[in-house]
Amino acid sequence: MKNLNFGTKLLIILLGTVILSLGTMIFFTSKNQYANAEEEAKNYIKATVKAYAMEQKSILDNTISVVDSMVNRIETAIKTGENLTKEGMVDYQKNILKKNDFLFTAWIGFEDDSYLFDRYDGKDVNPYYTPKGVFQPLVTSEGGGKYSVEFLPEFNKEDVYLKPAIENKKVSITKPYEYEMSNGKKVLMVSVAAPIIINSKVIGVVGVDFSLETINKKVSEITLYKTGYLSLYEPHGIVVAHPRTEGVGKPFSNLTSNPTVLGIIEQGVKGKEYDFMTKSLRDGKEAYTYSYPYEFGDTKRYWMMACSVPIDEFMEKANDVRNFSLIFSFIVLGLIIVIVVYNMRILSKNLTTISSGLLGFFAFLNKESQNTTPINIKSTDEFGTMAKVINENIVKTQELIKQDELLINDVKRVVDEVKAGHLNKRIEKTTVNTGLEELKNNFNEMLENSMNNICTDVNKVVEVLDKFSKLDFRVKIENDNGKVAMGINNLATIINDMLKENKANGLTLEQSSKLLLENVDKLNLSSNEAAASLEETAAALEEITSNIRNNTESIAKMSS
Template identity: 25%
Template sequence: MAFRLKIRSKILLFVLGSVILVYSVSIAFISLKIKNTAYNDATNYIDAYISENANITKGEFNSDMITVRTLAQAFENYDVFSSDKRTEIVKALYKGVFEKNPQFYALWDSWELQYINPEWKRPYGRYVENFWRNGNLIENENELKNLDGDSGDYERIKREAAESVEEPYFYSFTGKKDDEILMTSFISPILKNKKYIGIVGVDISLEHFQGKIEKLKPYENSYAFLISYDGIIVAHPNKEFINKSVKDIYIDKSIAEKTIENIRKGMFFSYVSDHYTLKTPSYFSFAPIKIGESKNTWSMGIAVPVNVLLHEANKSINYVIIIGIIGLLLLVTIVWFIAHNITQPLIKVAQHAQKCSKGDFSKTLDISRKDEIGELADVINKMTSSFMEIEDLAKKISNGNLSADMESTMLSKDGDLIISLQQMTRKLRAIISEISSSIQELINTANSLNDNSQRIMNSGTEQDRFTLDVNRSMSQIKMISEKAVSHVNEGLEKVNKTVESLKGIIQKTRVIEDIYRQTNFISVNAAVEAARAGEHGKGFAIVAKEIQKLAEQSKSATIGIDITSQESIKIAEESLLILQSVVTEIQQTSILIHQIIDSGYNGSRNGNPDMVRLKEITDENLLISKDIASNASQLSTNADVLKGVINYFKVN
């Protein structure tokens, strides 16, 4: 089903449709741009935020490692002191370290026996001094270890002979489970001429990092965490995860393994993954923490839900959408007023055109504008005026007015239709004038024929009268017969002229038929123009009807003239045959008269058969003369009818 849309609806549909499309694409593009920009800005901020806090933690760890390294470097000259003196110096150093570093829970050192005991010749075995806090006191304990060979973590530490950070672990100095705290150990080797002598280590409590980590919340529902070299959770808001591997926490094990791999490489990295507890997409960012010269890099990470990252962006997008809707409503209002301003005059034009299509040309359009619509109104007003003039001319022509005044009136107009009407009027006037002349000649001929027939009748009557008295006036009968022959011959000539005039009239009617076809063609052209113009071309249709009416009237007159002319020709031809017969009879009469005169007066008395024959011929001629008179009268009547038909057209 096809919908018929008005111009205003089309303007609103196409303009607003295009605007809405552009608005939608623009808002979508801007929203996407805002979202991407906000996301990038937020992730850059998060990366910078976690990197900054990782550097702070790195500074703390490195400070502790520097302390241990300094102690190890101080012990390089161990052989300067005796065993007792060295123990005294160690206690003094450790006491000062404990006082300045409350996070240190224990300080210890380990010496290879082969370097501090000349009697020990084996490459393993060590002497260990342990110092730890017990409230406000510092306690210590000495012991020998690995006397049967190096093993466990110490074997690795001794083999690497480098600074190291041990994986976190729970430890209780009281041996009670409830007193366990999460700790790690920073170790620095004691080297003498690049030779491994022993190590100095510190056991650091990681409990205070828990409080610091919990404070790192740059966004709502975000949190930070600390992970060791092997992926062990060191600090986390959820304490259930502490000292657990990320492999045990992450839902996606491949992401967990990739995370540990990147931590071990000391990389900055990030990714988006479903949160293992929130079950929503979250942005994870990691920053490395390199402690001293240890290869065991730790990492600080942060998790932020993506919807939180885009919260501000979504607010901005909502503002953009609201502003866009307000702007669209304003634009709709403006477009509506513009469409109304454009279509209202067009509606007036359409209504005026509908009136014109019904033949009402009495009113004009009242539209005062300087744009194309104003020009259209002016053109339609001029067209209406032209239609009125053409309609008036067509009505006058259809009423038979073909006068020169009509032609002069049309000469002041222009246009193909006017020119065609001019040509048609000029041709019709010329043809009608010629036909009028021919009809007048026909009337004159008919009257003359009628007179001749009367004279023939009179001659026949006289001949009949003279026949009764043939003996007295035979010579006079001869003169009368000869006079009758003369009249009949004159009648024949008139009848021939009548036939020729009637044939000429018929030829003229053929020209009128040609004019009818041309007029009909003009009417068809006007009808085609009306069809092309649709509703607004019905004015053309009215003019076409008037021209068609003129064509039909011309055709009707032509048919009438043709029929009357054909009847007149038939009558004239019949009269011609009759007159020819009369001539023959009269000639026979003349011969008989000569015979009678030659035979003498006595022949008449004795019942001359020539006299009898003369009487018969005379009677026949009288009857024929009456028929000729009747035909001449009918011919005159038909000529008057033709004259009446032609007089319908006013040519003067």
């Protein structure tokens, strides 16, 4: 990363951020969508199962109403003394089957039919009498509006279709049982029966039957998704409807020993909904199963409607949503990557162009090159604006540098002139660089002051001074108002005047010297003559002195 340029680093960071962010978003979005789709599918399954369960419940509840109406009709007739005919009762049963096509049979079983009818005298040849002559009609729907009538077996409180109602003394439903019709056909039945009670005594039982085959066929025709199926179980755990028909009418435990699956019955008899995922009993595929219990009347006894749907079927929509989301997300990600890469290339190109332009400009500033190339970005975006501003500043800086160079070169020229002794030269170039412009002005002012205080051309001063050193004071500095130049000129004038005066004094002195020499000669002659006289005088004096000394010594001796 350290060796990569900024554009590449930014591209990698952006792509990494985009991929990570979008990937995270895709993951959680897909996860949520998948979970929502799964929940939606499960809710659909539950709603469907509940709808079919309520349909079955309405059938059971309607069956209860039918049985109650049969009991009420008979009990009311007995209590009120209404004269009911046997043919009328049979027609009443046929009408019940006609209005409730889901019912297979309707029947009346009397332990004692004398409460309602006269004793059988053997004259009636209708087939609804038992061998003992008890009126026990069993009406069976054969379809197409046809009904068969036969007698119910002799009243036996232990019979499977009578016992629950007699024991409970209210509407009851039996376990599924196998019933052999008079024609020898065996039918798997469920009976809903209610007791006929007179003076607290059960005198008979009325009921209706429906075939589990009919229910099984109807339930088996229902399909959820592609192969999802419904199954139905009664409160004792007997299979009422299932695609594995060998288990119909038998305990559910005959089909499976899986405790998870058997939870349908365990939870259902408690009135609790139940769902789970395990292998389907039909084909072994992983499936989602939901069970919904519905009550038979108000007996607190629950039937269970269950549905099993292969996971890959009910999650197909969720998978499609997830796959679409993934594909769409990858497409979006690809587009984003392409857009980012394209823009990053433009960004990298612009940055490289700006970088190259700036490096060239800095090389120009550092005198490493003689010129610089403008940044060539024609866009109207930030980079174009930046390049335009940089180019404008480069041009301004170039002009400033050129002005500075011209000014500096002019300074060099003036310095060379000053070195040559010409103090009348000035820096003429200008610049917008305030520092250099101020320095130029100060330098020019210094030269102006130097010229005013010294001279215009130092060479002339040197030349004059050189003449002066050779005692030639005749020359002067012409056309120069410098104070030093004027002072030198004045000095030359003074020296010349002084020399003129000295010359005059010299001539006078020469004449005086000559006169003096003549007088000296005369003096010398007189001096010589005086010297000789002096010598003579000295000798006389010495002689006198000697005489005096002798006289003194003589006096001394005389005194002693």
